Structures are given as C-alpha cells and as structure tokens.
Amino acid sequence: MKLTxxxxxxxxxxxxxxxxLISGIIFQxxxxxxxxxxxxxxxxxxxxxxxxxxxxxxxATAMLEFMGGQPHLRHDALNMLRRRAGGGDGGADxxxxxxxxxxxCLTPGITVGDFIELMIxxxxxxxxxxxxxxxxxxxxxxxxxxxxxxxxxxxxxxxxYSMALRQPAMTIATPLVDDAGQTRAVLAGHVDLSKLSDIxxxxxxxxxxxxxxxxxxxxxxxxxxxxxxxxxxKKSIHTHGVTAALAHGEGVDSxxxxxxxxxxxxxxxxxxxxxxxxxxxxQAEALAPIEDLKTMIVGAVIGVTLCAxxxxxxxxxxxxxxxxxxxxxxxxxxxxxxxxRLNFGGKNEIAFLARSxxxxxxxxxxxxxxxxxxxxxxxxxxxxxxxxxxxxxDLKRSNSELEQFAYVASHDLQEPLRMVSSYTQLLAERxxxxxxxxxxxxxxxxxxxAARMQKLINDLLAFSRITTRGGSFEFVSSETVLNAALQNxxxxxxxxxxxxxxxxxxxxxxDESQLTQVFQNLIGNAIKFRSGDxxxxxxxxxxxxxxxxxxxxxxxxxxxxxxxxxxFVIFQRLHTREEYPGTGIGLALCKRIVERHGGNIWFESxxxxxxxxxxxxxxxxxxxxxxxxxxxxxxxx
Amino acid sequence: xxxxxxxxxxxxxxxCLLAGCSSPDAEQSxxxxxxxxxxxxxxxxxxxAGFYMAVENGCYEAENLSVTFIEGGSGIDQAKALISGxxxxxxxxxxxxxxxxxxxxxxxxxxxxxxxxxxxxxxMADSGIIxxxxxIGKTVAAGGGDGGVRxxxxxxxxxxxxxDLDIGKVTLVDYDSQYNGFYSGAIDVTAAYMTGGVxxxxxxxxxxxxxxxxxxxxxxxxxxxxxxxETIALRTDMARRFVRATLKGWHMAIGDPQAAxxxxxxxxxxxxENLQLAMMEALLPLVHTGEDSIGWMKKQxxxxxxxxxxxxxxxxxxxxxxxxxxxLDFLENEKAAP
Numbered sequence: 001m002k003l004t005x006x007x008x009x010x011x012x013x014x015x016x017x018x019x020x021l022i023s024g025i026i027f028q029x030x031x032x033x034x035x036x037x038x039x040x041x042x043x044x045x046x047x048x049x050x051x052x053x054x055x056x057x058x059x060a061t062a063m064l065e066f067m068g069g070q071p072h073l074r075h076d077a078l079n080m081l082r083r084r085a086g087g088g089d090g091g092a093d094x095x096x097x098x099x100x101x102x103x104x105c106l107t108p109g110i111t112v113g114d115f116i117e118l119m120i121x122x123x124x125x126x127x128x129x130x131x132x133x134x135x136x137x138x139x140x141x142x143x144x145x146x147x148x149x150x151x152x153x154x155x156x157x158x159x160x161y162s163m164a165l166r167q168p169a170m171t172i173a174t175p176l177v178d179d180a181g182q183t184r185a186v187l188a189g190h191v192d193l194s195k196l197s198d199i200x201x202x203x204x205x206x207x208x209x210x211x212x213x214x215x216x217x218x219x220x221x222x223x224x225x226x227x228x229x230x231x232x233x234k235k236s237i238h239t240h241g242v243t244a245a246l247a248h249g250e251g252v253d254s255x256x257x258x259x260x261x262x263x264x265x266x267x268x269x270x271x272x273x274x275x276x277x278x279x280x281x282x283q284a285e286a287l288a289p290i291e292d293l294k295t296m297i298v299g300a301v302i303g304v305t306l307c308a309x310x311x312x313x314x315x316x317x318x319x320x321x322x323x324x325x326x327x328x329x330x331x332x333x334x335x336x337x338x339x340x341r342l343n344f345g346g347k348n349e350i351a352f353l354a355r356s357x358x359x360x361x362x363x364x365x366x367x368x369x370x371x372x373x374x375x376x377x378x379x380x381x382x383x384x385x386x387x388x389x390x391x392x393x394d395l396k397r398s399n400s401e402l403e404q405f406a407y408v409a410s411h412d413l414q415e416p417l418r419m420v421s422s423y424t425q426l427l428a429e430r431x432x433x434x435x436x437x438x439x440x441x442x443x444x445x446x447x448x449x450a451a452r453m454q455k456l457i458n459d460l461l462a463f464s465r466i467t468t469r470g471g472s473f474e475f476v477s478s479e480t481v482l483n484a485a486l487q488n489x490x491x492x493x494x495x496x497x498x499x500x501x502x503x504x505x506x507x508x509x510x511d512e513s514q515l516t517q518v519f520q521n522l523i524g525n526a527i528k529f530r531s532g533d534x535x536x537x538x539x540x541x542x543x544x545x546x547x548x549x550x551x552x553x554x555x556x557x558x559x560x561x562x563x564x565x566x567x568f569v570i571f572q573r574l575h576t577r578e579e580y581p582g583t584g585i586g587l588a589l590c591k592r593i594v595e596r597h598g599g600n601i602w603f604e605s606x607x608x609x610x611x612x613x614x615x616x617x618x619x620x621x622x623x624x625x626x627x628x629x630x631x632x633x634x635x636x637x
Numbered sequence: 638x639x640x641x642x643x644x645x646x647x648x649x650x651x652x653c654l655l656a657g658c659s660s661p662d663a664e665q666s667x668x669x670x671x672x673x674x675x676x677x678x679x680x681x682x683x684x685x686a687g688f689y690m691a692v693e694n695g696c697y698e699a700e701n702l703s704v705t706f707i708e709g710g711s712g713i714d715q716a717k718a719l720i721s722g723x724x725x726x727x728x729x730x731x732x733x734x735x736x737x738x739x740x741x742x743x744x745x746x747x748x749x750x751x752x753x754x755x756x757x758x759x760x761m762a763d764s765g766i767i768x769x770x771x772x773i774g775k776t777v778a779a780g781g782g783d784g785g786v787r788x789x790x791x792x793x794x795x796x797x798x799x800x801d802l803d804i805g806k807v808t809l810v811d812y813d814s815q816y817n818g819f820y821s822g823a824i825d826v827t828a829a830y831m832t833g834g835v836x837x838x839x840x841x842x843x844x845x846x847x848x849x850x851x852x853x854x855x856x857x858x859x860x861x862x863x864x865x866x867e868t869i870a871l872r873t874d875m876a877r878r879f880v881r882a883t884l885k886g887w888h889m890a891i892g893d894p895q896a897a898x899x900x901x902x903x904x905x906x907x908x909x910e911n912l913q914l915a916m917m918e919a920l921l922p923l924v925h926t927g928e929d930s931i932g933w934m935k936k937q938x939x940x941x942x943x944x945x946x947x948x949x950x951x952x953x954x955x956x957x958x959x960x961x962x963x964x965l966d967f968l969e970n971e972k973a974a975p
Contacts, residue, residue: 126854135767138800140854143937145928160927163753164852168927218925219892234921236892 004316011312015304023297031290038286039252042266045279049212050270052199056114057156060191061172063113065154068174068187073105077120077176077185080129084122098130106132115189120176123151123183139164146173150186158274159222161233168193168222168233197223209282214275215242222275227259241267245276254283322350329357338365403464410461417457421450459585463570466592471511478505481512482539485519498527502539506548509620514593521586522613526554528580531608547599547616558607670703671875676724677709678860681904683916684832685728686897687750691886693900700878716742719865726879730788731858731942738962739952743866746963747880748932750887751859753851753923755830756792762844764825769796769853772826773806778818779828781811789828792857795945796850836915857942859923869964880967884932891925894918934963
C-alpha cells in the first residue's frame with residue numbers, strides 16, 4: 001500500500017474510531033431517554049383520556065339517572081303513558097304534559113348534559129313516546145339492548161351504528177318506575193359522541209402527529225382518528241396495536257398504523273367499555289430528536305472524517321513530496337546525473353535526509369572521478385604490461401637465441417680450434433729445431449692464442465650452460481658445498497698458503513655444483529688478488545629478508561668503486577693477463593648463477609684493504625637443526 | 638411360508654407408507670379442491686362484496702374451496718337453484734326462506750349477511766313526510782312486483798299494520814324501479830333500497846326523507862346465506878369451511894370498503910365505481926351493526942319475521958319447526974374459533 005492512502009487511513013482510523021465510539025454511546029443514551037419520554041407521554045395520554053372517557057360517561061349516566069329520578073318527570077311520564085294507553089295521546093292535556101316534559105326536562109337535559117337526544121320509551125311496546133327529536137317519536141326500540149336492559153337498571157349500550165340516527169351512537173338508558181317500583185318507561189339518551197371525539201382530539205399541542213382514537217371489539221374505529229374522517233364504525237383497523245389491545249393487552253410498540261405510516265403507539269384495553277384506546281405518534285416525529293442527533297453525529301463524523309482525510313493527505317503530501325523528489329533524485333543519480341540538487345530547507349528529518357543524500361552524491365561523484373582515474377591508470381598499466389610482456393617475450397627469445405648461439409658457437413668452435421691448437425703444437429714440436437727463433441715465437445703465440453681461445457670458448461660454454469644445463473635445486477649444506485669448492489682449490493691453496501675460514505653455514509636450496517662454482521670462483525679470486533700478505537678469506541652467512549646472505553671477505557688488493565658494474569661483465573678484466581691470468585669470466589659466472597637462484601651479488605671494497613663479496617640466496621623451505629653463530633669459525637688451508 | 642408372506646406384504650406396505658410420508662408434495666397431504674357454486678340474489682355488484690373479497694384474498698382457497706358465482710336477477714329463483722342442486726349455497730331474502738319452508742322445501746339459513754333490511758320508504762325532503770303516520774292519504778309506490786321486490790310490499794304492509802295505520806287510506810301503487818312518478822311528483826312516497834334506488838336519487842340531486850321500517854318494529858334480515866338441509870347434513874365440513882371463508886371475506890370487505898369496491902369492480906355489471914362505493918357505504922351499517930358479529934342471527938328475529946309473514950297472510954300457516962329454518966351451528970362454531 002502506498003504511503004498516501006496508508007496515512008489517510010491511519011488518520012481516519014485514529015480520528016473516527018473514538019468519535020464513533022463516543023457518538024455511539026451518546027446516541028444510545030440519548031435515544032433511550034427520548035424513547036422513554038415518548039413512551040411515558042403516550043402511556044400517560046392513554047391513561048388520561050381513558051380516565052376522562054370514564055368520567056364523561058359516568059357524568060352522563062349520573063345526569064340521566066338524576067333526570068329519571070326527578071318526581072315531576074316520573075309523574076308526567078306516567079301520566080303520558082296512562083293517557084296513551086287510554087288512546088288519548090292527541091288531547092290537549094296530553095299535549096300539555098308532552099310540552100312540559102320536553103321543555104322542563106328533555107331540552108334542558110340536552111343543554112346541560114352531553115346528549116344529542118333524550119327520549120322516553122314506553123316499556124309496553126318499546127316505542128318512543130317523546131323525544132326532543134320529534135322524528136324519532138313513534139319509532140320502536142323493543143329489540144334494542146339499551147331498551148331491553150334499561151327496563152331493569154341503568155344500562156350503557158356501547159357504541160353501535162344507530163339506524164334511527166344514521167350514525168354511530170352510545171345510548172344510556174335508565175328505568176322510570178312508578179310508585180310501586182314497576183318500570184313503566186325507559187328514559188334513554190344518545191350521548192354526544194362528538195364529545196368523545198373531543199376528548200380524543202384534546203392534544204397537548206406539543207406534537208404534530210399525536211393521534212388518539214378508540215376501536216371496538218369488531219376492529220372498527222369508534223372515534224374519528226386525526227388523519228381521516230367518516231370512518232367511525234365504517235372502517236375496520238387491523239394494526240398491531242389494535243390486535244394487541246383486543247387481546248386485552250396493554251403496551252407500547254412500533255408498528256404501521258391505518259395510514260401505512262410507522263408509528264409508536266401505546267395501546268390499552270378498556271374492559272369497562274369493551275374498547276381499546278390507542279395513542280400514536282409518527283415515529284418520524286417521535287424520533288425526530290434522535291434523527292436530529294443522528295444527523296448531528298453523522299455530520300460530526302463526516303466533518304471529522306474529512307478533516308482527518310485532509311490532515312492525512314496534507315501529512316502524506318508533506319512526506320511523499322520530498323520522498324518523491326528523493327526518488328527522482330535517486331533515479332537521476334542512477335542515470336548518472338550527479339549534479340541533481342534537492343534544495344530542501346528546514347531542519348526536519350527529511351531535510352537531513354536530503355542533505356545526507358546530496359553529501360552522498362558529492363562523495364559518489366568524487367569516488368567516480370577517482371575511479372575514472374584509476375581505471376585510466378589500470379588501462380595504461382595494462383598497456384604497459386602488455387608491452388612489457390611483448391618485450392619480455394622478445395627478450396626471452398633473444399636471450400634464448402643468444403644462449404643457443406653461445407653454446408653452439410663455443411661448442412662448434414672448439415673442434416677447429418682444437419685442430420689449430422693441435423697442429424700448431426705439432427708444428428712447434430716437430431719443427432722446433434728447423435725454424436728460427438722468430439718462427440718459434442710466432443708459433444708460440446699461435447699456440448698460446450689458440451689455448452686462450454680454447455679457454456675462452458670453454459668459459460663461454462660454461463657460462464651458457466649455467467641456464468641451459470643447470471641442475472635441479474636441492475637442499476644441501478652450504479658448508480659441504482664450500483668444502484667441495486675448497487677441495488677443488490686444494491692445489492692453489494697449497495701453493496699459495498692461503499687461508500680460508502668460515503662461520504657455520506646454513507642449509508640452502510641450491511644447484512650444488514653451481515654453488516660450488518660460486519664459492520670456488522670467489523675464494524679463487526680472493527687468493528688470486530691477494531696483496532703481499534698471505535691471502536685470507538672468510539666465508540660467513542646471515543639471514544636477511546628471507547634470504548641467506550653469504551659473504552666472502554678477503555684481505556686482497558681491493559677494487560675501486562668505479563669498477564662496481566664493470567666487474568660482473570663477462571670477459572671484463574681489470575688487470576692485464578700478465579698481472580693476473582684469467583679470462584675474466586669468473587664473476588660473470590657467479591652473477592649468472594646467483595641470479596638463476598633468484599638472488600643477488602654485490603661487493604664492498606676499499607682498494608688495498610680487501611674486498612667482501614656478498615651474494616644472497618632465497619631461503620626456500622629451511623631444514624631444522626641448523627643454527628648460525630659467529631664464534632664457531634672453521635679454518636681451512 | 639405364511640409368515641414369510643405376511644412379512645413380505647408388511648414390508649411392501651411399510652415402504653409405501655414411508656414413500657407417502659416422505660413425499661414433499663403438499664398437495665398429496667391436502668384434500669383436493671372442492672368446487673362450490675353460490676347462487677347470488679342479484680347481478681354482480683357491491684351488494685356481494687364480501688364474497689368477492691373472500692375469493693380475491695384466498696379465503697376460499699385456504700379452505701380448499703373453489704367457488705363459482707351464479708348471478709341472480711329478475712326471474713331467477715334462488716330456492717329453486719338450491720333444491721335442483723344447481724347451486725350449493727344461495728343468497729336469499731329471509732322471507733323467501735320462510736315461504737319456501739312453508740311450502741316444504743328443506744332450506745335452512747346459515748348466516749344473515751345483511752342483519753338489517755335495506756328496504757326504505759322515500760319521500761321528498763320538502764314533502765313533510767317524516768314518519769309512517771304521514772303516509773295516510775298519500776300515494777305510495779310499494780306494491781306488487783315479483784319476488785325480487787316482494788319485501789317492499791311486505792314490509793310496508795307490516796309496518797302499517799304494526800302502527801295500526803289504515804292501509805286503505807293509502808293509495809298503494811306498484812313499485813317502479815325508474816321512480817319516474819316519484820320524480821314527477823305524481824307519487825308521494827316510493828319504496829327503494831338504501832343500497833340502490835336511494836343512491837341513484839341522491840346522485841340525481843334529490844333531497845329525501847327516509848322512513849325505515851326497521852325503526853318501526855319491522856326488522857327483517859336482508860341477504861341471508863342458505864343451503865339445503867341435505868347439503869348441511871351430508872357436507873357439513875364443506876359448509877362450515879364455506880361459511881367461515883365467507884364471513885372472513887365480509888369482515889375484510891367491511892373493514893376496508895374501498896378495497897372491497899376495487900375488488901367488486903372486477904365483477905360488477907355497472908362499472909361506475911362511485912356508484913359501487915356509495916352502495917358499499919350504504920350497506921356497511923346493514924351488515925356491521927356494531928352489535929354482535931357479522932352474520933349473527935337471533936331467534937327472536939326469525940320469530941318476528943315469521944309472525945309478520947303470518948300476519949300478512951303470506952305464510953298461510955305457521956311453520957311448526959321454525960327453529961330449523963335457521964341454524965346457529967356454523968356461526969357459533971366461528972364465534973368459538975380463536
């Protein structure tokens with residue numbers, strides 16, 4: 001998930017969860033309070049109105065009973081009945097009584113009481129003998145419950161549809177008895193049901209949809225409900241509230257009312273009147289405060305959500321913009337653009353990061369420059385190495401050819417030279433006496449020259465054989481090698497009386513015969529170039545830098561510094577043959593042998609005070625048991 | 638061998654039972670739909686709204702009944718339809734039931750749909766005629782007619798007798814269903830049905846006074862549901878279900894007159910919905926009186942109707958087993974039902 005939606009989500013969660021929780025608690029609590037208020041209001045309305053209905057009906061009943069108990073009414077009514085029974089209901093006397101009852105009782109009764117009609121019914125045939133509504137007179141109510149029951153005691157006929165009135169009616173009847181206690185007539189009154197509707201319609205004024213109405217046991221409206229008219233005893237109602245009340249229940253519930261609107265209704269069964277009373281209020285209105293609260297909470301949640309999203313977005317932008325720039329920077333750097341600048345101000349972490357990044361690119365830039373230089377250098381070195389290899393190969397080939405040439409030359413030259421030498425010597429021997437002194441001298445020169453040449457060729461051959469015919473490297477005692485060399489020099493040592501001493505010498509990995517040659521040549525030179533004194537040479541060895549450095553120190557004539565290089569060149573001589581015999585190959589041989597071993601050769605000398613020759617040999621894998629000390633010199637003569 | 642056979646047969650029977658029980662087909666467990674024919678008193682109109690409501694709301698179907706309506710009309714004898722077996726039930730006038738019983742037809746009333754008669758005497762509002770006494774010396778169109786309007790003559794005469802009014806002082810002429818003489822003023826008072834003629838008069842803009850014989854002790858039922866005693870005896874359960882569904886339909890119709898009219902319009906011959914609605918509103922207090930339950934009958938009502946018919950010489954002699962003219966078995970059964 002990307003950072004922006006993540007941050008927005010995080011902010012949303014952080015802000016919404018608590019507000020949802022708090023809102024939920026507030027909402028539930030408030031809802032409970034509001035609902036309780038609504039329920040209490042509806043229930044108390046039902047209670048109040050049912051009490052009022054009862055009071056109203058009882059008042060009307062009491063009023064009727066009061067009228068029926070009036071002696072003059074009873075008296076007049078009985079008189080009327082008597083005259084009627086006698087067939088005298090058209091006489092003036094009858095009319096007089098009729099008007100008296102009408103004017104003194106029934107009409108005031110209508111005015112004072114809540115009746116729409118008051119009448120007296122003859123108990124003998126159930127016929128109305130007098131009514132304040134003359135149209136009703138003569139009608140028969142024999143089969144009507146109020147008449148049947150009203151003959152015996154005061155009776156209230158519950159709401160029914162009166163065909164006589166052409167409207168719903170509730171009729172109260174009370175017996176009119178004669179002095180003997182016999183019922184002679186029934187005083188009946190249709191109560192004014194509009195009063196009942198008035199009671200139902202009395203509203204607190206606090207609500208716009210509160211509706212109270214009565215329903216009878218046949219599910220028919222008894223009073224007109226608020227939102228429709230002409231339904232009393234004409235339309236039935238089968239809502240949950242009515243069903244529950246008709247099951248003699250009492251309670252409050254939410255259900256759909258006769259309009260199809262969801263209401264909160266309190267229903268109650270009124271056993272005395274065999275009616276149910278319902279007080280309902282539109283759920284929308286009842287719960288309007290809850291809805292307002294809900295709207296407010298939803299608004300707050302939406303507001304907080306938007307704020308959280310905005311903050312989340314701003315935060316995300318604040319973070320991602322530099323990050324994006326950093327990404328762009330890394331991509332630029334990746335493409336090789338080291339001059340990309342971020343230019344972040346501020347002291348926050350991102351700015352630090354940006355600065356570190358720039359620092360890194362700067363370092364990278366430097367490193368890359370160094371790398372370029374190095375690469376260039378490597379390239380150059382490679383070229384040099386390549387050239388060197390070529391040169392080396394050329395040199396090796398040239399050396400090899402030279403060596404081959406020297407070998408071939410020295411080897412092949414020996415044969416003709418030997419012939420020249422042999423025949424010159426034969427010439428000298430056979431014709432010694434026949435030739436003059438000069439010829440003898442010349443022959444001598446020739447023989448001598450041939451001998452020297454032979455010597456030179458042999459030396460050259462030996463020189464070339466150092467590499468071409470060299471032996472294998474073995475670990476040997478350098479002291480043994482020295483002794484072999486001294487053995488070879490035995491005659492010289494004997495003749496010159498020279499003295500050779502040596503310190504304890506190490507085991508070395510060497511071509512034994514060649515090392516013998518080195519010792520032999522160097523000690524030989526020490527004896528050859530002795531000063532007036534008896535020649536003395538001392539051989540020693542020290543370990544330096546993984547090399548054995550051998551030294552042969554003499555007390556000879558010494559060598560001038562200017563010959564330092566020349567002295568190791570083949571056939572180079574510092575003295576004439578007459579002063580010191582030799583071909584001048586000895587030191588060149590030594591140098592070549594030492595170099596073949598991977599070592600070096602040099603000397604230190606002061607003319608007249610002797611010379612010390614040094615040569616080094618790589619130690620190789622040393623053998624145990626060899627130690628070197630200075631106080632264990634060995635003398636050889 | 639015998640044991641094996643028994644075992645085998647038992648097993649087959651068991652399997653069959655099992656198969657029958659496990660069948661999800663509900664129709665197999667429910668009895669087959671029983672066809673029922675109802676002879677109406679008149680042509681299709683709101684007068685029979687309760688029956689239509691019972692059909693349209695599936696009340697009959699719930700009782701496994703499929704009801705066919707046979708329209709009534711002028712010259713159609715509902716009792717004959719019952720006796721002949723052309724109809725299982727009929728909507729009849731109670732006086733017709735009593736008369737037929739007097740003639741020996743075994744017809745019994747099951748429920749009084751119209752517990753109050755729709756018959757009324759109508760005078761113009763400005764005529765000053767407001768009570769039966771005012772009819773003396775007037776021309777009244779309530780006489781004669783065939784079986785369809787026999788109740789006009791019957792109730793008028795009975796009312797005059799009940800009130801000791803001399804019918805000889807009244808000019809009784811034949812009833813005219815067009816009311817031409819009444820409109821013209823030639824006739825002072827005419828009989829009419831509250832559910833029919835009166836509505837037409839009001840629709841024409843006439844203001845009228847109504848004299849309802851019921852207010853003067855002439856309490857006749859009107860549309861009454863009847864069947865032969867044979868049907869009641871042999872198809873008691875079917876009759877019970879039919880009465881139950883019918884009363885339910887009427888309860889629905891009374892409870893929601895507008896819906897009843899909407900349903901009626903599917904059947905009605907007269908397609909004026911306002912007319913049917915007016916008829917429906919007029920019949921409401923006749924069917925649902927606010928007293929007792931819909932369809933309820935009373936012994937004294939039948940006795941009174943019987944007495945009046947005797948008094949009017951319509952019944953030549955009293956019916957000996959008057960209590961068998963009607964039965965409360967089906968109504969009491971419904972009353973007892975939850």
